[in-house]
Each structure stands twice: as C-alpha cells, then as structure tokens.
Amino acid sequence: MRSFVSVVLALFAVGAAAQQTVNMPIVIELSGAGAVSGTNFRDGAVLAIDEINAKGGILGRKIVAPQSDTQSNPGISRAQVQKAIDSDPYVILGPVFSGSVKVNMVLAQQAEVPQITGAEAAEITQMGNPYIFRTSFGQQMSMPKIANYIRDGLKAKTVAVLWVNNDFGKGGRDTFTKEMAARGIKVVADVPTESGQVDFAADVVKLKGANADAIFVYTNEEESARFLREARKQGVTKPLIGETTLLGQKVIDMAGDAANGARGHVGLSADAPVPAVLAWKQKFLKRFGYVPDHNGIKGYTGVYAVKYATGKIGKFDRKLLAKTLHGLTITPKQEPGILMETTWDAHGDIDRVSFLAEVVDGKQKIVQTLPKLGK
Amino acid sequence: MLLWQTSQTINFAQGEFVMLPAFFVLAAMKFGGLSFPLAMLVGLAVALLVLGLLFKRLVVDPIIRHGVLPLVISTIALAILLKEGVKEFYAADAQPFPAAWATTNLEIAGAAISVQSLVIMAVALVTVGLLQYFLAGTATGRRMQATAQNPALARVLGIPVKRMILYTFLINAALVALASFLVSPIYLAKFxxxxxxxxxxxxxxxxxxxxxxxxxxxxxxxxxxxxxxxxxxxxxxxxxxxxxxxxxxxxxxxxxxxxxxxxxxxx
Missing domain, CATH: 1.10.8 (Helicase, Ruva Protein; domain 3)
Incomplete structure (x- = not known):
C-alpha cells in the first residue's frame, strides 16, 4: 500500500513538473550544408532561453527546448518536426533552410503550432499559413533594398548572378532578377551552383568572362566562403555584392582575407550600430566562444518574441499566440530581448531597420542604416 | 593504388584519409596551442601513426586474410566512422585552414595566376617525381615493387615483404596528409x-x-x-x-x- 501511494505521489510530482514547463523544441540544421546557420540560430535561441529561465521563465513556467538535427535535409526535417509536434509543443523554433521549412511547415500548420523560422525564401509567407513567422527579412523585402544599392550606390548597368540551386537560392535569384529588370539593369550571367559545392573555379571563370559591372552572390555560408577564396585566387576585381549571408561573420572567418571588399545589404547584423545588438554580441561571444552571425540574432529574438506575445495574452494558447503575433510591433523598451523594434505583418513577414555593410580588415563594417519599410 | 599494388587493399576511406589530417593540424593548434608549421608536423606524424600504422595493424591485417570484399566493406565502415567522428568531436561546419604559402596573384600577360595554384602544382610534381625516383631508383623502392608484383617470389629472394607493405601504408599516409594540407585552404576543412x-x-x-x-x-x-x-x-x-x-x-x-x-x- 505504501509503495502504491509513493507511485501515485511520484506521478503527481511528474505531472506538476510538466505543468511548470513550456515545450519549445528546436528543429534545426546542426550538420550538413546548413550547419553554420543552424548552429548560430540554435545558440541564439539557447542563450535567450537560459536568460528567460534564469528570470523565472514565461508566465512562471521554465522553457524546455529539446534539440533535433535536420542534417540540412528537408525529408529529415519533416520527420523531426512531426516528432516535435508529437511532444505537444507550444511553438517550434527553426529550421533555417527554406527547402526544409517548405516541406515541414504544413505539419505545424495542421497541428496549429506556431513556427518561428529563420528561412528567407519569399514564398514561405505567401502560402497562406497563419502559423509561420520569420525572424528576418524575406527575399521580397531584402532584394529591393539590394537592387536600389546596385543601381544608386554602384551605378551598375550590368550584373552577374551566382546563386545556389536550392529553395533559398532559387527564390533569391528569381526575386533579384525581377528587381533588376524593374530598374533596367541587365543580368549578363546567370550561374547556378550546387549546395555543398567545393570547387568554384569554373563558376568564377564564367563570371569573369561576363565582365559585368558587379557580381551578386547568393549562396549559403560555406559556399560563399569558398567562392570568395576562389574569386580572390582568380583575381576578380569587380564589386562582389551579397545579401546578408555573404557578409556574415562566419563567412568572413572562413574566407579570411578574401572576404575583404565584399559589400551589400544585411537585414540583421551582429555589428549593427545598435548598443543592444553589440551588447548581445559580446554576451554570445562570452557564452559560446565564437562571433555570432545574423542567424544567432534570429534565434535569440525569436524566443523573446514568443515570450513577449505570451506575456501579452497572459496564457499559453497556441492559436491566440499566432493571432497576436500578426500585426504585432515589439519595441526594445517593451521587451529588451527583441534588440531592435520589430513588426510582424499579417503574413508573418518581418519589418525592421536594416543596413548596408562592407567587409573591411576581416570585419563587417556598417556604412548606412536603412529605415523600416513601413516608415 | 599503392596499397592495392602491394597488399591488394582497396581503401574506400581514402577520401576521409585526405579529410582527416587537416583536422589533426587544427586540433594541434586549437588544443595544443602550437604554431601552424609545428602543427603541420604533428599532423603529419599523427597521420603516419593513425592512417598508416594503425590502419594496417587494426583494420587491414586482421581482415585481408578473409578476402578483398570484407576489407572493402570494412573501409566503407571506417569512412563513416571517421566522418561522423570528426563531426561529433570537432565540428560539423567547415573550418578555415591556413595556407602555408602566399595567397596573392601574379600578373602574367594580363592574366591573374594564383601563387597558391602554382605552389600546389609544384608540390604535386615534385612529390610525384620523388615518389617515382624512390620506387624505381632506390633499393627499397625496387623491393617494394618486387613485393607488389610477386610477394611469394619476393619472400624467397629475401625481401622483408611485411616491412615493404608497411612502408607502402606509411607512404600512403604521408601522401594523404600532404594532399590534405594542399587542398584544405581552398576547400576548407570539413568532415x-x-x-x-x-x-x-x-x-x-x-x-x-x-x-x-x-x-x-x-x-x-x-x-x-x-x-x-x-x-x-x-x-x-x-x-x-x-x-x-x-x-x-x-x-x-x-x-x-x-x-x-x-x-x-x-x-
């Protein structure tokens, strides 16, 4: 009898402990081509979760965030998201790769679980999913900015495009070429590359042969670094322009001196001239021992957005959380963890200030701050 | 190919053998605090030990007597083990690997020629020349060739066949280490x-x-x-x-x- 009572009490204790936590699984790229992005996103999210838990959690509940690796593979990411859904999550954090998000976000939508993603492909928020939320600009927001820079800043009349042949790269390439056409800038070379590609010699030969006024590079982190090294090796002198990834700190670290001179638009930057962001960068560096890139900010601010919105509605209600996030603006004054004023629109797209940057002496240097689109 | 000729070993982990020495160097720099040149020497030594001696003693010797196919399967398994081991214990993402030479370009007749590419070609040519000389121009090299062509007859002639085969494994380990040091600055070191x-x-x-x-x-x-x-x-x-x-x-x-x-x- 005594043992029966003990078991019942233990079960109650476990139940009570479960009540005191909120489940936020991180489904992310920890290996494969997306490992750099995914690890940054994961570490940013973990940093935010630890801070929030240290202060008592969300509405008194501690966050538990089991991690699973998509291996940068859309099929595996779908299985991992299904596994996460089976554990009754409040929200799902990740993945970053657009190709993965496109195949797994339907599962989260069907289960009515808000999904906070780092993906940037334009069509992700154009498919009528009310449960998907970005943590950075989609391509439809960032490409007009980079296109304006190429037209007004570089005065380029022709441009060559190098892009990675996955959902992220294809979406970016399509949006970019549309923006170029709208501004009368001719795309004279259109060079697709493969995800995980290691040898860029032939691609650089093609780009050099096109003799464009500027070269726009839209690949993932590791490929960007390999491309920059090859471009330096072949003596490319034309401006190398990128959108966020090309100028990320991890790319700069991997490319070494070859990254110097690369420039472009960054939707998010750990080097943004914003005191809260710079303080966050130091905090991240101290905790994880490496300089974060924009994906770290995505993970960090994504968690704080959930915290703020949940605090606003006063209870854990997934549907209400999704509804609340649509059209919500969070300022650093309301929630310091959001770092910069951020607005989500009715599609889950994000709006906030962004930056023009250049790589100087192995560091990303912000040269101009661009206002929110809605201002 | 050297391994096949001397010991009928087909090594499907050869690609991973090229990947690994770069991580030996990076680990020596990161955990041992060594300078890059010293770390390369350590990387070479560890490659000789692990990818030469231990590979022969722990993988090839016990399995080769069961035939080529079991060894092929073992080296496929070894490739997976090495790859996942690096991913698990070092890093899943690509790591920058320093270049031992200048990364500048020479301007020749309007064409930019990378010093890096020239160094790689020169090192490759010199290495192949030395290897050819060693195999054809030295007594040890000729003994290794004799072992490759007919181990039984070589044994009868008094050639220490086992030692010749070990030399082949060590040469293979040194070559993969060299390849790793040449290619990793361009491809980055990745599992x-x-x-x-x-x-x-x-x-x-x-x-x-x-x-x-x-x-x-x-x-x-x-x-x-x-x-x-x-x-x-x-x-x-x-x-x-x-x-x-x-x-x-x-x-x-x-x-x-x-x-x-x-x-x-x-x-």
Missing part, C-alpha cells in the same frame, strides 16, 4: 570533404590505370580539366556526371585504364 575527394580520386585512378602511378596522375589531371571545362562551357549542373561517363567509357573500351597494363591473375 564531409572525403565524399567528393574519394570518389574523384578513385575514378581518376581507374581512368588513368590502377596499376600505374603515372596513370593515376594523368587520370587526375584529365578529370580535373574535363570537369572544369564542362562546368565553364557546357553545364555546371551536369558536371558531377562527367567523371562517371568517363569511367564508363574507360571500363567499356580500355578496362586497364589509359596508361595501365593488362594484368592476369589466377582465380
């Missing part, structure tokens, strides 16, 4: 690098001729040139298929490889 490198090296060896060192070199150069020409002037998307087309063509029309000798074996 999955062996997949591409291993496949290409294997195809190059078959195309050039599996029983000729110069054949493998010719195969490698041919493959590299065709691959880049196809990617630059035909289609980048189908570049991965070209080496396989070449492989099929060689197997169909010249199975001994471009420079290989026809060999007959008793079965």
């Amino acid at each position: 999955s690098n062996g997949e591409t490198l291993g496949l290409v090296a294997f195809i190059a060896a078959i195309v050039g001729g599996f029983n000729q060192v110069k054949g493998a070199i010719v195969g490698g150069v041919l493959l590299g040139v065709i691959d880049n020409f196809v990617a630059a002037y035909l289609s980048a998307q189908y570049r991965a298929a070209i080496p396989l087309f070449l492989l099929i063509a060689v197997i169909l029309f010249r199975p001994q490889g471009l420079l290989g000798r026809v060999e007959e074996r008793t079965v």
Whole structure:
C-alpha cells in the first residue's frame, strides 16, 4: 500500500513538473550544408532561453527546448518536426533552410503550432499559413533594398548572378532578377551552383568572362566562403555584392582575407550600430566562444518574441499566440530581448531597420542604416 | 593504388584519409596551442601513426586474410566512422585552414595566376617525381615493387615483404596528409570533404590505370580539366556526371585504364 501511494505521489510530482514547463523544441540544421546557420540560430535561441529561465521563465513556467538535427535535409526535417509536434509543443523554433521549412511547415500548420523560422525564401509567407513567422527579412523585402544599392550606390548597368540551386537560392535569384529588370539593369550571367559545392573555379571563370559591372552572390555560408577564396585566387576585381549571408561573420572567418571588399545589404547584423545588438554580441561571444552571425540574432529574438506575445495574452494558447503575433510591433523598451523594434505583418513577414555593410580588415563594417519599410 | 599494388587493399576511406589530417593540424593548434608549421608536423606524424600504422595493424591485417570484399566493406565502415567522428568531436561546419604559402596573384600577360595554384602544382610534381625516383631508383623502392608484383617470389629472394607493405601504408599516409594540407585552404576543412575527394580520386585512378602511378596522375589531371571545362562551357549542373561517363567509357573500351597494363591473375 505504501509503495502504491509513493507511485501515485511520484506521478503527481511528474505531472506538476510538466505543468511548470513550456515545450519549445528546436528543429534545426546542426550538420550538413546548413550547419553554420543552424548552429548560430540554435545558440541564439539557447542563450535567450537560459536568460528567460534564469528570470523565472514565461508566465512562471521554465522553457524546455529539446534539440533535433535536420542534417540540412528537408525529408529529415519533416520527420523531426512531426516528432516535435508529437511532444505537444507550444511553438517550434527553426529550421533555417527554406527547402526544409517548405516541406515541414504544413505539419505545424495542421497541428496549429506556431513556427518561428529563420528561412528567407519569399514564398514561405505567401502560402497562406497563419502559423509561420520569420525572424528576418524575406527575399521580397531584402532584394529591393539590394537592387536600389546596385543601381544608386554602384551605378551598375550590368550584373552577374551566382546563386545556389536550392529553395533559398532559387527564390533569391528569381526575386533579384525581377528587381533588376524593374530598374533596367541587365543580368549578363546567370550561374547556378550546387549546395555543398567545393570547387568554384569554373563558376568564377564564367563570371569573369561576363565582365559585368558587379557580381551578386547568393549562396549559403560555406559556399560563399569558398567562392570568395576562389574569386580572390582568380583575381576578380569587380564589386562582389551579397545579401546578408555573404557578409556574415562566419563567412568572413572562413574566407579570411578574401572576404575583404565584399559589400551589400544585411537585414540583421551582429555589428549593427545598435548598443543592444553589440551588447548581445559580446554576451554570445562570452557564452559560446565564437562571433555570432545574423542567424544567432534570429534565434535569440525569436524566443523573446514568443515570450513577449505570451506575456501579452497572459496564457499559453497556441492559436491566440499566432493571432497576436500578426500585426504585432515589439519595441526594445517593451521587451529588451527583441534588440531592435520589430513588426510582424499579417503574413508573418518581418519589418525592421536594416543596413548596408562592407567587409573591411576581416570585419563587417556598417556604412548606412536603412529605415523600416513601413516608415 | 599503392596499397592495392602491394597488399591488394582497396581503401574506400581514402577520401576521409585526405579529410582527416587537416583536422589533426587544427586540433594541434586549437588544443595544443602550437604554431601552424609545428602543427603541420604533428599532423603529419599523427597521420603516419593513425592512417598508416594503425590502419594496417587494426583494420587491414586482421581482415585481408578473409578476402578483398570484407576489407572493402570494412573501409566503407571506417569512412563513416571517421566522418561522423570528426563531426561529433570537432565540428560539423567547415573550418578555415591556413595556407602555408602566399595567397596573392601574379600578373602574367594580363592574366591573374594564383601563387597558391602554382605552389600546389609544384608540390604535386615534385612529390610525384620523388615518389617515382624512390620506387624505381632506390633499393627499397625496387623491393617494394618486387613485393607488389610477386610477394611469394619476393619472400624467397629475401625481401622483408611485411616491412615493404608497411612502408607502402606509411607512404600512403604521408601522401594523404600532404594532399590534405594542399587542398584544405581552398576547400576548407570539413568532415564531409572525403565524399567528393574519394570518389574523384578513385575514378581518376581507374581512368588513368590502377596499376600505374603515372596513370593515376594523368587520370587526375584529365578529370580535373574535363570537369572544369564542362562546368565553364557546357553545364555546371551536369558536371558531377562527367567523371562517371568517363569511367564508363574507360571500363567499356580500355578496362586497364589509359596508361595501365593488362594484368592476369589466377582465380
């Protein structure tokens, strides 16, 4: 009898402990081509979760965030998201790769679980999913900015495009070429590359042969670094322009001196001239021992957005959380963890200030701050 | 190819063998605080020990007596173990690897020629020259060739066959370490690098001729040139298929490889 009572009490204790936590699984790229992005996103999210838990959690509940690796593979990411859904999550954090998000976000939508993603492909928020939320600009927001820079800043009349042949790269390439056409800038070379590609010699030969006024590079982190090294090796002198990834700190670290001179638009930057962001960068560096890139900010601010919105509605209600996030603006004054004023629109797209940057002496240097689109 | 000639060892982990020494160097720098040149020496020493001596003693020797196929399967398993081991214990993402030479360019007749590429070509040519000289011009090299051609007869003639085979494994380890140090500054050091490198090296060896060192070199150069020409002037998307087309063509029309000798074996 005594043992029966003990078991019942233990079960109650476990139940009570479960009540005191909120489940936020991180489904992310920890290996494969997306490992750099995914690890940054994961570490940013973990940093935010630890801070929030240290202060008592969300509405008194501690966050538990089991991690699973998509291996940068859309099929595996779908299985991992299904596994996460089976554990009754409040929200799902990740993945970053657009190709993965496109195949797994339907599962989260069907289960009515808000999904906070780092993906940037334009069509992700154009498919009528009310449960998907970005943590950075989609391509439809960032490409007009980079296109304006190429037209007004570089005065380029022709441009060559190098892009990675996955959902992220294809979406970016399509949006970019549309923006170029709208501004009368001719795309004279259109060079697709493969995800995980290691040898860029032939691609650089093609780009050099096109003799464009500027070269726009839209690949993932590791490929960007390999491309920059090859471009330096072949003596490319034309401006190398990128959108966020090309100028990320991890790319700069991997490319070494070859990254110097690369420039472009960054939707998010750990080097943004914003005191809260710079303080966050130091905090991240101290905790994880490496300089974060924009994906770290995505993970960090994504968690704080959930915290703020949940605090606003006063209870854990997934549907209400999704509804609340649509059209919500969070300022650093309301929630310091959001770092910069951020607005989500009715599609889950994000709006906030962004930056023009250049790589100087192995560091990303912000040269101009661009206002929110809605201002 | 050296291993096949002397000990009938087909190593499907050869690509991972090229990937690994770069991580030995990075680990020596990161955890041992060594300078890059010292770390390269440590990397070379560890490669000789792990990829030469231990590979022979722990993997090849116990399994080769059961036939070539079990060894092939073992080296496939070894490739997975090495790859996942690096991913688990060092890093899943690509790591920058310092270059031991200048990364500047020379301007010759309006063309930018990378010092890095020149150094790689020079080191490769010198290494191949030295290897050829060693194999053909020294007593030890000739003993190794004799071992490769007929181990039983070599034993009768008093050649220490086991030691010759060990030398081959050590030379192989030194060569993969050198390849790793040359290629990693360009490709970056990553646990999955062996997949591409291993496949290409294997195809190059078959195309050039599996029983000729110069054949493998010719195969490698041919493959590299065709691959880049196809990617630059035909289609980048189908570049991965070209080496396989070449492989099929060689197997169909010249199975001994471009420079290989026809060999007959008793079965």
